[in-house]
Amino acid sequence: MKKTGLLTGVAAFACVSLLAVAWPGEAAAAAKKDRPPVEECKRCHDVKQYQLELASSPHAVDKDKKVISCEQCHQFHYNPVTSYYARDEYYDKKIFPPGAFDRRKLQNNARKAIPAEKCQACHKDLSKNAKGEPISEIGQLCHDAYLGKNGETRRSCAGCHINIAHLPEFDRDYPFNAEFAKKLAEKEGAKK
16 A cells, blocks of 8 residues: 555656656746736736735836736746646635735745846836936945946845835835835725
């Protein structure tokens, strides 16, 4: 009995390993061209609150006034095992019910899933803000360090620029988040 269970486990691991090699994240995204990327995200993630936050943020739309979607900022990822269980909302509703994630713990991982190249696709000139105005002196020193012109930093864009697209409740009281928090509270109030 124990040998059968072990063999079944080894066989399952081998199949999952082969699937992971044969169908990496980008290939999965390409295979799902008929589905918008946010629909793929919804298979595992409860994104309603994140979408509300994004719609209230300075990053609600891109420079062409198009709604920004998950994959424009976040690195798309795929796991054949979780994707299998995510079908028909099984994963989100049964294993991780909405609200079960600790956002404070997830913040660092979420920031790592935002490569600087994604930010720089829209923010090419790091010496100016989104309105085309010169950034502050301290901001310029930080960007120069990021570019290796003035020292070095290990931080990426999202390492410094936090709460620019999403704003969890525990970060809403900071003065620099006041405008974003006010817009979000208005949208949440209108939703009720």
